[in-house]
Amino acid sequence: MKKVMMIVAVALMSAMQVFAQGVKIDDKELVGTWVMESMQWEGEKKTMCGKATGYTQFKYYGANGEYACAELALSKDGKVVVMPHEYGTYTFKDGWYSEMGREKIKNAIVWVDKTTTKGTWKNRHDIWKKKNLPEKMVRYILDCCKAKNAPADIQQMIKQNMFK
Numbered sequence: 338m339k340k341v342m343m344i345v346a347v348a349l350m351s352a353m354q355v356f357a358q359g360v361k362i363d364d365k366e367l368v369g370t371w372v373m374e375s376m377q378w379e380g381e382k383k384t385m386c387g388k389a390t391g392y393t394q395f396k397y398y399g400a401n402g403e404y405a406c407a408e409l410a411l412s413k414d415g416k417v418v419v420m421p422h423e424y425g426t427y428t429f430k431d432g433w434y435s436e437m438g439r440e441k442i443k444n445a446i447v448w449v450d451k452t453t454t455k456g457t458w459k460n461r462h463d464i465w466k467k468k469n470l471p472e473k474m475v476r477y478i479l480d481c482c483k484a485k486n487a488p489a490d491i492q493q494m495i496k497q498n499m500f501k
Contacts, residue, residue, distance in 0.1 A: 362448040367429050370475055371396040371465045379460040395478055396465065402426045404436050405482035424482035
């Protein structure tokens with residue numbers, strides 16, 4: 338009986354460890370467009386994103402390592418505001434994730450299934466859904482993110498003329 342209990346305990350611990358790590362999905366499945374479904378700061382109530390709050394986030398992962406992130410919100414007059422966050426590169430291999438050249442983090446992205454990931458950024462827990470979005474819209478958001486990175490000569494002009 339003790340052996341059976343031990344086997345059950347080991348099997349249960351193994352199952353819990355797999356559940357905690359998420360399911361194993363091929364790294365290349367990250368490629369595409371992702372929309373934040375919810376976020377929850379530690380100690381606070383979960384916030385659902387989308388129509389109910391008029392706020393969400395967008396991430397793009399290109400097959401070539403291209404990366405973009407933007408916040409999207411509905412203004413009081415019903416217009417969409419795209420707030421580019423960053424544009425650059427990402428890496429994702431064997432559970433190790435990095436964006437924008439920052440330090441790689443293990444399990445920053447954990448697969449729930451092929452179209453859902455969960456992760457933690459600082460002390461915020463996010464859930465993301467992979468979405469097939471219209472190409473024209475994706476290109477627009479990517480262009481907004483790219484435009485956030487002003488060319489070096491423009492950066493210098495702004496510093497000289499606006500931050501003297």
